[in-house]
Amino acid sequence: MAESAAHQGKGSGPGAETAGSGAPDPRRWQALGVCLVAGFMTLLDVSIVNVALPSIKEGLNTPESDLQWVLSGYALAFGLFLIPAGRLGDARGRRTVFMAGLALFTLASAACGAAQSSSWLVIARLVQGAAGALISPQISALIQQMFSGRERGRAFGMFGTVVAISTAVGPLLGGLLIEVAGAAEGWRWVFYVNLPLGIVCLLLARRLLPDTPTATRVRPRDLDPVGVLLLGGGVLALLLPFVQAQQWPGNGKWLLLVLAAGLLAAFVGWESRCGEGSTRPVLDLSLFRLRSYWLGCLLSLLYFAGFTSIFFITTLYLQVGQHYTALQAGLAITPFALGSGVAATIGGRLVGRYGRPLVVVGLATVAVGLAATALAVHLVPGTAAGWAMAGPLLLAGLGSGLVISPNQTLTLSEVPVATGGSAGGTLQTGQRVGSAIGIAAVGSVFFAQVGPDGWATAYDHGLIVSVAFVLAALIVAMADVGTTRRGRRRTQESVDAERAKA
Known part of the structure; x- marks a missing residue:
């Protein structure tokens, strides 16, 4: 795997390298912890609201159109501002933009929880999504700035664990909060849970996060x-x-x-x-001359189209089709979260040794796990389906953990640190676009089958589309592995030919 050096410039402030020494900051792992908690919050709010929608509808008498915007408005605003936010962090300073986004996210979460009408909630969710976009690209850029070599792989592995767990554990946490607080008002605590985390992170961020060595004062036209x-x-x-x-x-x-x-x-x-x-x-197009970067972005888009749609249709199938409570639906998805969290940490440690073939193994495992999930629901229909899908979802989660963080490490491996924010924002924009496309494609197939053929058949068909996206990502990864091996073989043949001439 080609991996750039950390390439940090001279800087001042908490977390920066000692000028001229090249010594890593001893508090970098603490700083990473702050980033991961903030990343967990922003990504959790993508999925935690899924199981809260019935509670929101009951509590605010929300029409179906507004419910859709509560869910999709966050993702839309999140995806819309990622690349400009990454560029702003590169130019103005990642710690500054991170803290501004975190403060706005915390305030928007409070506004969501205090909403007195569906319009109020939709507007607050849009602001919350924009604030999440300010935070997210700074995390990958800060990892590149603070870590290098194998440490960077480990750090991205931990970030990948957070991505996987926050997305998968959202329904469980949301269901638990609603179970404890009640259906009428429980949805408010889905947002209020961000307040203590946001305040603590904001206090620690100023103390622990490093400055951006290349940051300067910028005018609006410079952006x-x-x-x-x-x-x-x-x-x-x-x-x-x-x-x-x-x-x-x-x-x-x-x-x-x-x-x-x-x-x-x-x-x-x-x-x-x-x-x-x-x-x-705002986006350095020369990044797309790096094969590792553009190929990783494409793979990520395809994988997230299949990955995030799983939770969408699984929650619908269990809550609406099988009349599970929000907590029961969240528990049924938990095996995926557990498997993904364990494997993501391992994947972060192994990616430096195995590179893209590790992602190939992960994608193949996800495809097998999802196919087995569809088979399990077909063989064990009805209310026992949640138990039947536990094993296959665990297998799919183990595979997912070997995809997200290793692919992020490989995709950003050759990106200069100075453009890390915009590069990370572009990568995550691809993830959000993939998620939207996947949910629309899988959802349309799912809803087309619900009426005539029942919920189990609809779920089977939806998972088939999810598997198709995962297989498309697998083809991309395998093509990359094949191209890399052919290139190495040609290089070795050239070296052997030069030696023979000598």
Whole structure:
């Protein structure tokens, strides 16, 4: 695996390297802990609200259209601001942007919990998603800044564990909070749980997180506002028809994809010109000349399309189809979270030794586990399905842990530290786009089967689409492994030929 050096510049403040010494800061693992807790909060709020929707509907008398925006509005705002937030962190300072995002996220969580109407809740969720986008790309950039070599793999492994656990444990934690606090008001504690964590993280972040050595005072025009608007419009037009797939009838919504293609093409053209002039682009397009980077982004998009849709249809199948409580549905998904958390830590340690083949093994394991889950539900229909799917979901979770953190490490391995924020934001934007596409595709197949054929058949068909996305990611990973091996073989043949001539 090609891996860049940490390449940290001289800086001051907590967590920075000693100038000229190259010695890593002794508090870097504590600083990582702060980042991981903040990352856990932002990613938890993607999935924890799934099981709270019935409680929100009862507590606020929320219409179906607003319920969809409570769920998708967060993901939309999150995906929309990731790349500009990463660029802002690179330019203005990652600690500063991280703390601003964390403060805003905590306040928005309080506003969500105190909501007195569905409109209030939707607006607060949009702000919460934007705040989460300010935090998330700084985490991967700070890991690159604070760690190098095998330590960086371990750190990304821990981050991958947080990604996997926060996504999978959300339904369980949400169900537990609603069970304790009651269906009418329990949903408020799904948001209030962020308040103590946010306050503690904010206090520790100022003390432990490092400054960004390359950060300077920036003017608005230095942040490429034209590029931000073109990118924001393109991402919005791309995501909207997917997040609103069930609410907007007819096929007219898909015309937005044509608009998205035009805006994103204009964005690429503008960024190419910015790179040749004095304005620094919001996204350095030279990153996509790195095979490890663009291939990792593509793999991540495809995998998250299959990965996140699993929780969407599993929660629907168990809560609506089998009349599980929110807590019971969360418990049924827990084996995936446990397996993913254990394997992600192992994957972070092994990625430096095995590289992309480790991701191939993980993707194959996920595909087998999901196929076995579909078979289990088919063989054991009804209320016992939650028990039947436990083993296969555990297997799929073990595979998932070998995908997310190793792929993130490999994708960012050759990215310069100075552009780590925008590179991490781009990677995570691909994840959010993949999640939206996957939920729309899997959900449409799922809902098409619910009426005539029942819930178990609908769940089977939905999982088949999820497996198809995972297999597409597997093909990408295998192609990369094959290309790498052929390149090494040609290099060795050239060396052997030179030796023979000598």
